[in-house]
Amino acid sequence: MDCSRRQALRIGLAAFAGGLAARANAASGNPELLTGLLKAHEQKLDEDARYTQCALKAAEEGYAQVAALFRASVASAKVHSRSLASLIKEQGGTPKADGAKPTAASTKDNLAVAAKDASYEAETMYPNLIKEAQAENNGIAVRALSYAKAAVTEHVKLYNSALDHLEEWKVAGKTFYVCPVCGIATMGMSTEVCPICHTPKGMFTKIV
Ligand SMILES: [Fe+2]
Numbered sequence: 001m002d003c004s005r006r007q008a009l010r011i012g013l014a015a016f017a018g019g020l021a022a023r024a025n026a027a028s029g030n031p032e033l034l035t036g037l038l039k040a041h042e043q044k045l046d047e048d049a050r051y052t053q054c055a056l057k058a059a060e061e062g063y064a065q066v067a068a069l070f071r072a073s074v075a076s077a078k079v080h081s082r083s084l085a086s087l088i089k090e091q092g093g094t095p096k097a098d099g100a101k102p103t104a105a106s107t108k109d110n111l112a113v114a115a116k117d118a119s120y121e122a123e124t125m126y127p128n129l130i131k132e133a134q135a136e137n138n139g140i141a142v143r144a145l146s147y148a149k150a151a152v153t154e155h156v157k158l159y160n161s162a163l164d165h166l167e168e169w170k171v172a173g174k175t176f177y178v179c180p181v182c183g184i185a186t187m188g189m190s191t192e193v194c195p196i197c198h199t200p201k202g203m204f205t206k207i208v
Contacts, residue, residue: 033132033141034091037084040125044081045099047117048074054114057104064172066107066162072176072185072207073114076151079183083144090141108166115159122153147182150196154184177204 055070085095104110126149133141162169177189182197185207192201 030091030132030136033129033136033138034088034093036125036129036132037088037091038093038095040121040129041081041084041088041095042099043117043121043125044077044084045096046102047099048077048081049099050102050104051077051114053102053104054107054110057110058107061107063107063166063170065169065174066111066166068172068174068176068207069158069162069169069185069187070110070114072178073155075178075205075207076155076183076185079178079180080148080151083148083183087141087144090138108163111159111163111166115156115163118152118155118159122149122156126152147197151179151182151184154186158185158187172208176207177201178207179204 051070051073055067055074058064058067058070081095088095105113126145130142130145130149133145174187175189176185176187178185179194179197179199180203181199182194184194184196186195189201189204193199194201194204
């Protein structure tokens with residue numbers, strides 16, 4: 001990433017964080033929203049730690065492309081956990097510092113669990129949080145949570161694709177891209193901007 005893009009990214013993220021900080025002054029402290037955010041944040045911290053182990057296991061078992069997918073999943077989990085931590089602080093809460101210390105199962109099982117977790121987040125966790133944020137007219141939270149919901153919806157497809165074509169995913173060759181704003185991980189990138197939040201492709205993190 002060149003200097004001008006780095007600067008633009010810093011400005012974009014600072015503006016996003018500034019919006020969250022501005023909301024902090026007006027936060028109503030919805031207990032149900034805060035409880036949900038804390039739980040979601042903990043899940044993302046656990047995913048960060050678990051997917052790191054899953055990537056190592058996939059590499060050990062010879063699934064190079066799956067290993068790259070899990071490394072991209074780690075990057076995505078970090079984006080989502082940072083966003084959730086900001087929302088928790090806005091609600092007057094304190095996000096946890098560390099996740100669990102998991103061990104990885106087989107790559108096939110790890111992918112199945114990842115698909116199940118991402119489905120739960122897309123269909124239940126984020127929709128419930130969005131509802132709570134809408135109830136308090138918290139537009140910043142609604143946007144951040146909607147971004148995350150759209151991202152994990154795409155991740156379900158990636159995990160299932162890997163499961164359906166596991167032997168083919170032994171061979172590396174595709175580059176994954178992770179958006180620093182909404183956290184979507186894509187295999188390859190055919191558009192110049194993020195399909196969810198329109199962040200320019202040049203600002204994405206590349207993972208091979
Ligand atoms: Fe994005």
